[in-house]
Each structure stands twice: as structure tokens, then as C-alpha cells.
Amino acid sequence: MTEAAVAVETVLRELEPSVERLLARHLDAARDWLPHQYVPWGAGRDYDGPLGGTAWSPEQSALPRAVQDALVVNLLTEDNLPSYHFEIATRFGRDGAWGAWVHRWTAEEDRHAAVLRAYVHARRAVDPVALEELRMRHVGTGFRSDLPTPLHSLAYVTVQELATRQAHRNVGAACHDAAGQRLMARIAADENLHMLFYRDLFADALGFFPDAALTALADVLHGFAMPGATIPGFRARAVRIAAAGIYNVDVHLAHVVTPLLRGLKVATLPGLGPAGERARDRLVLHLERLGAQAARARELFERMNTDSGTGADADAGTGTGTSRGRGRGRGSETKTDRYADRNTAVAAVRAREAQA
Ligand SMILES: [Fe+2]
Numbered sequence: 641m642t643e644a645a646v647a648v649e650t651v652l653r654e655l656e657p658s659v660e661r662l663l664a665r666h667l668d669a670a671r672d673w674l675p676h677q678y679v680p681w682g683a684g685r686d687y688d689g690p691l692g693g694t695a696w697s698p699e700q701s702a703l704p705r706a707v708q709d710a711l712v713v714n715l716l717t718e719d720n721l722p723s724y725h726f727e728i729a730t731r732f733g734r735d736g737a738w739g740a741w742v743h744r745w746t747a748e749e750d751r752h753a754a755v756l757r758a759y760v761h762a763r764r765a766v767d768p769v770a771l772e773e774l775r776m777r778h779v780g781t782g783f784r785s786d787l788p789t790p791l792h793s794l795a796y797v798t799v800q801e802l803a804t805r806q807a808h809r810n811v812g813a814a815c816h817d818a819a820g821q822r823l824m825a826r827i828a829a830d831e832n833l834h835m836l837f838y839r840d841l842f843a844d845a846l847g848f849f850p851d852a853a854l855t856a857l858a859d860v861l862h863g864f865a866m867p868g869a870t871i872p873g874f875r876a877r878a879v880r881i882a883a884a885g886i887y888n889v890d891v892h893l894a895h896v897v898t899p900l901l902r903g904l905k906v907a908t909l910p911g912l913g914p915a916g917e918r919a920r921d922r923l924v925l926h927l928e929r930l931g932a933q934a935a936r937a938r939e940l941f942e943r944m945n946t947d948s949g950t951g952a953d954a955d956a957g958t959g960t961g962t963s964r965g966r967g968r969g970r971g972s973e974t975k976t977d978r979y980a981d982r983n984t985a986v987a988a989v990r991a992r993e994a995q996a
């Protein structure tokens with residue numbers, strides 16, 4: 641069956657029993673949790689404004705700079721849930737098993753932004769004024785998917801949930817705060833279950849529509865960008881997050897793309913026609929390309945962490961909008977911070993992998 645031959649209604653109808661089965665499995669596996677129990681309220685104090693408390697200032701944040709960047713990106717990404725709900729509900733529908741899943745998923749996702757914001761406010765982790773300004777701009781712009789088919793959308797959410805799980809996990813490992821680590825691990829556990837739902841649904845899609853589904857997966861992986869990529873100042877933050885080892889091409893390849901292709905048994909997938917075989921070839925090429933990109937990025941980050949005044953350094957210092965501490969003397973301080981950030985994050989990730 642070619643991609644063009646798979647009508648939207650056919651995809652939704654064929655996969656609905658799978659959605660029903662996987663939703664039941666999800667509800668069985670999901671553990672309810674209470675966001676308010678994960679926020680270190682005792683660390684908080686009133687802010688300036690109507691309560692007459694203390695305004696935020698940069699030295700109040702004990703978190704490494706790259707962790708602050710990652711928290712802002714992860715939180716703003718979660719903030720755009722209304723757009724994601726709209727995209728998924730209009731694409732897959734609000735009735736039957738699809739609708740039940742979309743609403744359940746939305747209710748679970750809604751905890752993430754709420755609890756992350758409470759955490760960063762209680763910890764005074766980032767500038768709350770700049771964060772709110774960014775939220776207004778980011779959510780005010782919204783997120784719009786231009787993916788051409790429901791199979792592309794399914795492939796996208798599968799990759800995105802896995803990438804988000806990894807991003808939250810690695811922030812927890814790098815934040816040096818027991819409360820933060822516990823919270824990020826809790827959110828990551830939610831994202832993991834979301835990923836398992838979508839991955840196994842996508843595995844069924846590969847069974848029903850092998851050529852069209854594998855083509856969709858190849859398209860999505862080739863052009864993959866996180867939904868938070870439209871956050872103002874994203875690029876500069878992404879560079880620091882990558883240099884700190886929290887999320888970069890290495891992480892994407894080792895913890896997202898490779899395990900996903902293995903989990904979907906892409907290498908041995910039966911029933912492929914010429915379109916499916918072409919898609920599989922593109923995926924192999926993509927893996928090779930990511931490997932080369934990761935090697936180049938490692939060299940760049942080494943230079944960033946040992947040299948001052950590189951192009952990447954200049955890039956990383958522009959347009960973040962959340963730091964009031966930028967100014968004289970920040971160059972050497974930032975370099976040292978980044979070096980420490982990267983080494984601790986990488987060490988933490990490796991230690992966790994060794995335990996796994
Ligand atoms: Fe989430």
C-alpha cells in the first residue's frame with residue numbers, strides 16, 4: 641500500500657482498537673501523583689509586587705546556567721499544551737478511544753507546566769519576570785504542525801515524547817538539587833509512558849501500513865525539531881544546553897533515535913515495498929549523518945569549554961532575555977560555569993547509564 645493510498649479515515653479506523661488496548665495498558669501502568677508534593681515550598685518567599693516581598697536577582701539562583709536554560713526551554717515547551725491539544729484533537733478526533741486518549745494525555749501533561757513553574761518560582765531558579773514575558777510571547781504565538789498525514793503526526797509525537805523524557809531526566813541529573821531531581825524524574829516517568837503508548841501504536845501502524853508509516857518516520861526524523869524550537873532566544877539556550885551535555889546530538893542519537901529504531905524493529909521490518917525500502921535506506925543515512933554531526937559537535941563543545949571568545953561563545957551569550965547578570969566580567973565566569981556544567985551533567989548521565 642502506498643502512502644498516498646492511506647486515507648485519514650482508514651488510519652484512524654484501523655488503529656482505533658490499538659488505541660483502546662494501549663489506553664487500557666496506560667491507565668493500568670500510570671501512577672497518580674500530586675504536583676504540590678513535589679514543590680519545595682519551604683524554600684520559597686514572597687516576591688515584590690502586591691505582597692511587598694523581594695524581587696528576583698541572578699545570584700539567588702543556585703542552579704548552573706545551562707540548567708536554568710533547560711528549565712526555561714522545558715517549561716515553555718510544556719506551556720504550549722493548548723496548541724498541542726488542539727493539533728492532536730483535530731487530527732485524531734475527540735470521540736471514541738482516540739478522544740479518551742487525547743483527553744487523558746492532556747490532563748497528565750497539564751501537571752508538567754504547573755509543577756515546573758511552581759518549582760522554579762519557589763527555588764528562585766530563573767528570572768520570573770522574563771519567564772512570564774517569554775510565556776506570553778511563546779503561547780501567544782502558539783504551535784502549529786505542518787505534518788502532512790496522521791502517520792507523520794504519530795511518528796512526531798513518538799519521537800517528541802522520548803526526547804522530552806530525556807530532556808527532563810538530564811536536567812534532573814544536572815541540577816544538583818534533590819527536590820529538582822525528584823521532580824524531573826517524576827515528569828520523565830510520565831513522558832516515558834506517553835512515549836510507550838505512541839511507540840507501540842506506531843509499531844501497529846507499521847504493521848498495517850508499512851510503507852506509509854516508515855516513510856512518515858523517515859520524514860519526521862530527518863526534519864525533527866522540538867516544539868520548543870520557536871521559543872524566543874531558543875538557539876542561544878540550545879547551544880549552552882548542548883555544551884552542558886543535557887541535550888545534544890549525542891543524546892538525541894544514543895537515547896532517542898537509536899533506541900526508537902531498535903524498539904520498532906526497523907532493521908528487520910517485513911512487508912516493505914519499494915517506498916518502504918527507500919525510507920529504510922534514508923533512516924540508515926540519517927543515523928550516519930547524526931553520528932558525524934555528534935562528532936563535530938563534541939569537538940565544538942570542547943573548544944567552547946576551553947577557549948573564550950569563540951563564535952559559539954558569542955552566540956551563546958545573545959538574546960537569552962532571562963539574565964540580568966550579563967555584563968562586565970561575565971565571560972570568564974560563564975566559561976567556568978559551562979565547563980563545570982558539562983562535566984557534571986555528563987558524569988551524572990554516565991553514572992545513571994551504568995546503573996541501568
Ligand atoms: Fe510533558
Ligand SMILES: [Fe+2]
Binds near residue numbers: 749801804830831834
Ligand atoms: Fe508527554
